[in-house]
Amino acid sequence: MTSEPTSKQHALDALTAIYDVRATGQYGLTLINQLAHAVQSGYHARTQGHPTSIVVAALLHDIGHMVHDLGDHPAALGIDDQHENIGADWLKRYFGPDVTEPIRLHVAAKRYLCTVETDYFEKLSDDSIESLSLQGGRMTENEVSAFLREPYWEGSVALRRIDELAKDPNGPMPQFGEFALEILQTAIA
Template identity: 45%
Template sequence: MTLDDSRQILDIIERLFEGPGAGEYLGEEVTQAQHMLQAGALAEAAGAPAALIAAALLHDVGHFRGEISGAELMAGTDNRHSHTGADWLAQWFGPEVTEPIRLHVAAKRYLCAAEPDYFGQLSPASVHTLVVQGGPMSEAEAAAFAAHRWGADAVRLRRWDEAAKDPQAPTPHFSHFRPLLAQLLSR
């Protein structure tokens, strides 16, 4: 992949943050872009590996890539944004980035089953979408998730996801993450 190719890919992703990402985020007090940028910043502050920082940053890009938007999700139709986003990003990033993204909705369902107190940490919008996305996992589903190769990373991402909804939090610009993303692009 050439430097120009990398720039073009990152420009495409950045435009999603500046365009659709500037919109309302499922009834939260932050925009979708602020939410994702805060998630990336939380992962970075936690000392996460570069791939997991990228996953936290890009975890909701599927809201911009599918035919069903976040508005439909709030209206009761699961947009499967985790899978849509992971599939789209897999053109350029490896599974260490895409698989935690693919599993971040499942991680919410897992945490609600495995840690009953986690449900109380969910915002009202997350409670609503949890129901649309299948509710807490069964015991068998939770056991399978816990054994999944990318399950632990998805749980870390999910915790940052839920915490990244603070309208007062300092939020870096997308440009802050460009060098990290450029290093992770499949060569």
């Protein structure tokens, strides 16, 4: 007799299917695809010693690009796809706020870092610079204060730094399945 998959297993199966089918699109202007960007992000979060929730958040942070129908590069059309909100809302069915909120805040974290660190903007990749103005550009003082009151702001800043690191065509490329244990550990039952 076969048993019904648990919701944790269902989360893993659904995410694996999305990354198998939808993650082959190019990541913005960079030379790697969404799948490579995702697994590189997960890899860096893991090797930097972040908690499992941040490893999973890093792996899945751009899933919002894969669950909408605006194409692979909407920023080139002047469209902010709001992928951080789409992704965080979509993932709520499987994960708690320790995963979804750093994802929701990772674009705000880019705006924050561009505001408070003078050299951060210069280090951004071309696709990140292209999308920044669509996403609101640098923060005002009030926006910085509001951001620092968000309970998951620190995780989102860590995630955002990893995001920028994880665009290396010659970087590490683990398999998506190598994160199965972290996904199963973090998913809500």
